[in-house]
Amino acid sequence: MAAPDRIIRMNTVLGRTGLSRSTIYRKIAEGTFPAQLKISTHGAGWRESDINRWIANPVVWRPEEEVGHGRR
Template structure:
């Protein structure tokens, strides 16, 4: 059975990425960092898999194309 998707809170994302809080929010606005998901009325976090994709290739990460595979991009 695969492990369930983990939700990371801000402190963990800051530690894993080395970015500042303001840089994360700026990059989210630009679409170059994963968006947050709502986990409670006042709580938000990030899907661990999305943060891991950003860590693998931060300069080429785009929020809208993160789920598109290279094979699908070449198809018409």
């Protein structure tokens, strides 16, 4: 059985990617970084697997729904 996907918060994403907060938000708007998930009224996070995919290949990363639709 696979381990459940963890939700990680901004400080963890900043540390793992080496990006600044403003760069992360800019890349989200451009569609070149995973979008946040709303986890509470004032909280958001990312699926760890999405961040791992981005770290593995940030140049060609696209949201999973775009992969396989010829938009690489």
